[in-house]
Amino acid sequence: QSVLTQPPSVSAAPGQKVTISCSGTNFNIDNNDISWYQQLPGTAPKLLIYDNNKRPSGIPDRFSGSKSGTSATLGITGLQTGDEAGYYCGTWDSSLGAWVFGGGTKLTVL
């Protein structure tokens, strides 16, 4: 059972938009910044979004992040088959004194 809650899977057609939610508590999401990671099949995780809504260099603006209270959301527009991957949210939990990740969401582009 992960501290941060994500839907196990989401799906959408190519070209469409999808959102992935990440729900936590006031000990983690509400009082700390969120980052998102993309894990393509058989590869290591890669930073997608940091500080709630910032994109590293090289990440297209099809990817966006937002946070409100104890929840965060990753948005992906203009879906491509190459976006099929696992997506994870992560942040510091002040109560646990540890980093925590969501359980991960598998994106399928139909």
Added chain:
Amino acid sequence: QVQLVESGGGVVQPGKSLRLSCAASGFTFSNFGMDWVRQAPGKGLEWVAGMSYDGSYKYYADSVKGRFTVSRDNSKNTLYLQMNSLRGEDTAVFYCARHVIGATGESWFDPWGQGTLVTVSS
């Protein structure tokens, strides 16, 4: 370019020990905190341990506290994870990651190494 390369994984019996290494290049290693994150087969990411840039702060997940020890050698640009009393549930791919801290305290992991597989089995 910034690169992290893990090594030291393998098959080990329950109760035995193993030491993982993470060799860093392409950045000033001594300026950054470093962390270990693992992923059991078919499962999600689990943060394991972290260490400040100078080694003065170390912190661990409850699941490994007392069994795993994180350390670093800034002269060799290398991070280590000493794993003792290994259990079957420790079987996972172990990733090292650079822990970046922003100007106002925000933090994230970037980049990640390619991972090294640890299998605990008799």
